[in-house]
Amino acid sequence: MSESKRPVDKGESDSGDRTTIRYLAPGDLSLSRSAGGFLQATVDGRELPRVFVHQAFPLSMPNEYISVRDDEQKEIGIIRRLDEMDQTVQELIESELSRRYFAPIVEKVNSLKEEFGYLYWDVMTSSGDRRFTQQAKPETILGAGDQELIVIDIDENRFRLPRYRTLLGRFARTLDPIL
């Protein structure tokens, strides 16, 4: 019984050069907000009415390798390190990223209870007070760095828990079986 010998070619292709990475230096990119509230950019003198930013490593390196894309989702370039960019660019990108990856930071855990395989949280977050439910399964927790956890609730909302051991305090034990 033979094996298939050729890799499968799938999906659309594009004639443009997709193999070279272009890094955007501070001078290459200027950003501003449109009247409608979206990001617009000027790159190499070219005006782009709307750009999108994606983190390549949202969990492990949130502030590095940020892909800047045009309206058609074609990559314009990658920002190697956000902190090397101008202050305005940094601020605009950070606020844009917080829209794209909405994960409020948990500041205080009021209570955490486990019942029948679900964890019921009551927390104070950077976005306000919140109660949410998480399925008590390891897949609902992402590790981001040594100290930080991201908890995904049953609606796929995400919550960041920096220095989670300290933050959880006596509730650490409740979360422990799925860590």
Next chain:
Amino acid sequence: MSEQSKRAEPITQIEAGGDGPVRLSLSTGMDADGAYGDTALHLTDASLVRTEAGSISLELAYSDLTSARLMARTGNSILEVETNEGPVLVARVTNEARQESARFLKALKSAIDGRLHIVAAEEDRTNCPTCGRPIPAGTDVCPICVRRSGVLRRLAAVTRPYVGLVVAIVVLFLVRTGLQLAVPWITGQLVDNVLLQDGAVGRELLPWVAAIFAAMISTEGIRAFRGFLTVKMGSGIARSLRLTVYSKLQALSLGFLSRYKTGDLLNRVNRDTQQLERFLRFAAVEGAAHVVLMVAVAVIIFVSNWRLGLLLLIPIPAVFAFFAALRSQLRWMYRKQGTLWDRTNSLLQDILSGMRVVKAFGREEREIGRFRGSSDALRDVMIRNEKVWNTLIPLVSLVIGAGTFVVYFFGGRLILQGELALGELVQFGLYAGMLYGPLAWVSGIPRAYNEAVVSAARIYNVIDREPEVRESAGAQSVTIDGAVEFDDVSFGYHSHEPVLEGVTMRVAPGEMIGLVGHSGAGKSTIINLVLRLYDPDEGVIKIDGVDLREIRLESLRSQIGVVLQESFLFSGSIAENIAYAKPDASPHEIIQAAKVAQAHDFITAFPDGYDTRVGERGQRLSGGERQRVAIARAVLHDPRILILDEATSAVDSETEEKIQEAISKLIANRTTIAIAHRLSTLRKANRLVVLKEGRVAEVGTHGELMDEGGIYAGLVRAQREMAGATGT
């Protein structure tokens, strides 16, 4: 559930400004800066209005808008509109408000198109109507509020066919309890009437000892027999439940099934039914036995000496609390161990199935290291758990023995004071042991009961489910000629994510249509709708002019054949797989079908020919071989409508040639709807339908579309360049 996700109160008039009554409102759950709060959107007759904390912060007239869309992001969605001056961010929406926002968007779009139309709200299944907590995904049951009595009543109904067994079990159990209770009494009599009697001779011991012996033998015999009956009852009930759930799963639409993970459904068929069986066997029957025994012992103790009885009761609450705490500690320990087990298992499964890659990249050492890490963690937890366990067990015995100490101390004093006979004390001690023994058991019943109720609820959640794709009362069997018609069809797997929007197309009988488009354009969805695995949200699909919903499902599907991208073969022989849709096919028919599918030659070359076992999912065959067996299956099925989904995606060019040849024989005189990324495979199609973002973008022959120079022409060009670049 969070207060934020509740639907906005429908307000009839927006206070400051606004024009006319509000037709639909949406509470977004958050503001544009990401703070949870009181932001809402409203549709009036003429404009889209945003309010924050009650006051208007944005107002856009429909006449200034050209389109609207909801973009799903991580953890939230963004609702934006296109105005004459460019795009405007209207609101950010939390994930809980997603479903409502899809409905809102639909209404907004209709308003932009000139006629505000509001579809009825779907039932909100995300929150428990009783406690308001979110109902966990994958179930419709709130584990906290599930109606326990109702579930139990239904469970009792399941036991009805076993009522004879239940009665027998109860009788045996009563007899056994009587015998158990007799032993301490006989022992007491033995002490007082023989051992303490002056001049008693050894012969007098015999009847008493024999009575104790007989009681014990009978007790154990009855226990064994009752155990056998209990297993018979429990496994019978579990079997009926499993079958009911399984049959229901077969009847339910893919729409329902795809919302659940395979593991979750497996659990409902297997684990939940098993859990119920265990509950019925252990908690319901054994537990009831223990409770009755405890009560009987308590009564006897109180009747014979109420003061000693009272003393015995004192430690009971403490014992109860101890066992309850013990249980929660043990559960926590074993949950942790369970998680680590699962992790180690899936790591192992992962590495074993990827062994070729591991070896090809020479990463064996690293994989051993990873596995070692996981195994070490598991070992550490197991050792710790065993340590705790082995410390607790002696403690448990001590606590259980506590009652006996109390009896001997105070009873001993009563004997010394001449107020109690020795035999009575012995009898008391034995009863005390019987009182405390079942406590460990009884303290576990509430939890077992709760778990069983949740399992039962999960099972009934499937059993009670009405299939979304339902056969209407007047559905008819038809002989299909092959005309397929889509009339303004819209559909989304989730209501907040439309996949097809306003698709209209007609396929003539015997015609071959090729569906073309980027991934996610909606090609496979069209096929799912033709098979009526789902019903469209809007619009109508007709076959030979008859609404799909008026055709009997069995009649419809028996006349449609499919060859899918990932040809699924069932574990069994090649012959069985080819004859899947026609189990009574003769060997002649099977070979004939295989020949048409260009599969006969390779099949006969196998040592076991058509009897070759294909292995789980057909893994012992190559991709091209599986594909041709699947084509043979479709040939034998002889459908009126044929669906080919990327039938040649997983094969080399030589095999592709063969498959193409097989397909061209298969499609003759049948309506065929084919999907292929490799556009060359669609060259036999009469017409091509190009989809873009869920809409029909282009329709025509290959030549026409190339002349048009649109999306299709672009795709063909790109593939040619790619082929040129890779030298294929």
